[in-house]
Amino acid sequence: MVTDYAPIYALVQQIPKGKVTTYGRIAVCLNLASPRMVGRALHLNPDSEGTPCHRVVASNGRLAPSYAFGGLGEQARKLAAEGVQIKQNRVILRNHLWEPGLL
DNA sequence: AACATGACATAAG
DNA sequence: CCTTATGCCATGT
Numbered sequence: 001m002v003t004d005y006a007p008i009y010a011l012v013q014q015i016p017k018g019k020v021t022t023y024g025r026i027a028v029c030l031n032l033a034s035p036r037m038v039g040r041a042l043h044l045n046p047d048s049e050g051t052p053c054h055r056v057v058a059s060n061g062r063l064a065p066s067y068a069f070g071g072l073g074e075q076a077r078k079l080a081a082e083g084v085q086i087k088q089n090r091v092i093l094r095n096h097l098w099e100p101g102l103l
Numbered sequence: 104a105a106c107a108t109g110a111c112a113t114a115a116g
Numbered sequence: 117c118c119t120t121a122t123g124c125c126a127t128g129t
Contacts (some may be wrong), residue, residue, distance in 0.1 A: 061113090
């Protein structure tokens with residue numbers, strides 16, 4: 001059996017439309033040992049239906065360098081479609097950073 | 104068990 | 117702005 005990443009998916013699914021959050025933020029919120037786990041979880045389940053992984057970005061606002069689906073363009077396009085402002089593959093965290101509810 | 108790899112974060116050059 | 121390097125921890129070989 002593999003580690004249960006359910007909490008990560010649950011949290012990602014709670015990200016409001018038009019907002020984004022970072023791997024590290026999720027990791028801290030869920031009390032995970034490392035933000036790498038978050039990325040692993042999302043890469044494992046590229047389920048864009050149940051899990052809006054495109055709303056998860058790196059701490060510096062950069063998008064995933066190796067997005068599992070259509071690539072970087074797809075993620076950026078999805079975010080833009082939800083009203084997220086993007087600047088050269090960089091999300092304006094200042095405006096769109098969503099802080100997950102602590103447990 | 105040891106080594107290598109990865110959708111990260113932070114620091115340093 | 118870029119690339120390296122280190123810490124981190126689960127996975128796969």
